[in-house]
Amino acid sequence: MTAHTAPEPMVRANSIHKSYAGNEVLKGIDMEVAPGEVVCLIGPSGSGKSTFLRCINHLETVDGGRMWVDGTIVGYDLKGTRLHEQNHRDACRQRMDIGMVFQQFNLFPHMTVLENLIEAPRLVRKEKKATATARALDLLEKVGLSDKANAYPRQLSGGQQQRVAIARALCMEPKLMLFDEPTSALDPELVGEVLRVMKDLALSGMTMIVVTHEMNFARDVADRVVFMDGGYVVEQGPARDVITRPANERTKAFLASVLSDKAGN
Numbered sequence: 001m002t003a004h005t006a007p008e009p010m011v012r013a014n015s016i017h018k019s020y021a022g023n024e025v026l027k028g029i030d031m032e033v034a035p036g037e038v039v040c041l042i043g044p045s046g047s048g049k050s051t052f053l054r055c056i057n058h059l060e061t062v063d064g065g066r067m068w069v070d071g072t073i074v075g076y077d078l079k080g081t082r083l084h085e086q087n088h089r090d091a092c093r094q095r096m097d098i099g100m101v102f103q104q105f106n107l108f109p110h111m112t113v114l115e116n117l118i119e120a121p122r123l124v125r126k127e128k129k130a131t132a133t134a135r136a137l138d139l140l141e142k143v144g145l146s147d148k149a150n151a152y153p154r155q156l157s158g159g160q161q162q163r164v165a166i167a168r169a170l171c172m173e174p175k176l177m178l179f180d181e182p183t184s185a186l187d188p189e190l191v192g193e194v195l196r197v198m199k200d201l202a203l204s205g206m207t208m209i210v211v212t213h214e215m216n217f218a219r220d221v222a223d224r225v226v227f228m229d230g231g232y233v234v235e236q237g238p239a240r241d242v243i244t245r246p247a248n249e250r251t252k253a254f255l256a257s258v259l260s261d262k263a264g265n
Contacts, residue, residue: 008071010035010176010207011056017064018051025051027231028065038208040218040239043228044254049211052228053178056209057098058091069098070175096124099169100178103185105161107153113140113164114149117171125172132171139167143197159190163197170201177201179210215258219243227251 117136
């Protein structure tokens with residue numbers, strides 16, 4: 001009988017530290033995310049969630065510890081026995097495999113929706129226009145915006161712009177998707193349309209790490225929820241367990257506050 005070894009984690013963080021102007025934001029984060037896993041990061045503002053997300057794709061350099069994505073160390077090259085920080089070009093090349101969706105949509109306002117989607121595949125991956133366009137149109141259909149290919153961002157609602165931003169990230173065919181509070185800038189009635197696209201993406205098997213305050217989404221879609229506070233991982237576990245039966249008092253207090261705020265709106 002052949003022994004089965006566990007797959008290499010898609011993300012592995014080992015004792016990640018990060019400070020800004022002497023303020024330590026991340027205080028030794030350890031985390032692994034398996035291929036195909038959906039992990040939601042929850043916690044109060046300032047707990048380090050977004051900073052940790054940005055460290056994964058080297059938008060922020062870590063001050064201590066190491067980060068790997070799909071077995072490759074992030075932001076550094078090993079030369080002999082020493083690590084050397086990558087130059088901008090090599091860091092960008094490594095970042096191609098990691099899609100990221102931000103709170104703000106960051107679409108190019110002077111480009112159509114279709115042009116926004118095909119810009120990076122053509123510029124960074126040197127794809128032919130026809131190849132990139134075919135994939136972009138397929139993704140627009142999947143996010144329910146096939147009729148908006150020739151529209152400009154200003155002609156779209158916030159929810160539509162965020163769905164375009166998701167499709168744009170997917171157009172690079174990433175191994176991993178990072179979402180930094182993707183619905184926080186949206187009017188409440190537009191949140192659902194973005195979360196539905198994210199749920200479909202999760203069901204397709206994409207590895208996802210999502211910073212969110214949408215507890216129903218986290219409970220229903222995530223495989224695991226990680227509660228962060230003060231730069232530490234305070235509690236983590238299966239999504240429903242953490243959200244409905246948190247063990248840590250800080251987690252309980254946070255969830256009580258978030259759920260009461262939702263009930264009051």
